[in-house]
Amino acid sequence: MEKFIKFQETVDIKDLQKSLSDSRIILLRESQTTNTIQIQVLNNISNREIKTAFLPHHIQKIFDEFPYPLKDNKLSIFSLKSVANIFKKGLAMF
Numbered sequence: 001m002e003k004f005i006k007f008q009e010t011v012d013i014k015d016l017q018k019s020l021s022d023s024r025i026i027l028l029r030e031s032q033t034t035n036t037i038q039i040q041v042l043n044n045i046s047n048r049e050i051k052t053a054f055l056p057h058h059i060q061k062i063f064d065e066f067p068y069p070l071k072d073n074k075l076s077i078f079s080l081k082s083v084a085n086i087f088k089k090g091l092a093m094f
Contacts, residue, residue, distance in 0.1 A: 002039065003063065005036060005038075005050070007037070013030045026040040031066075034067050
């Protein structure tokens with residue numbers, strides 16, 4: 001399962017690799033657009049375990065899907081699937 005992590009401070013992916021303490025987490029890439037780090041989780045691991053695996057770095061938010069950026073540099077809270085479902089429900093009413 002892939003997740004996307006937003007840290008409170010700016011972090012270097014090489015520093016994260018050194019401080020990562022859980023072998024069930026694989027660092028994949030850094031997104032400069034959203035300022036998040038993409039990880040792959042090998043086993044069923046909780047968000048709390050992910051947060052402790054990256055100590056001393058503080059995680060601001062963990063996303064289950066890619067957080068699409070908006071024009072004002074905020075991240076979208078809706079995934080494409082949830083938006084599509086909203087439209088389907090709206091069209092079903094007609």
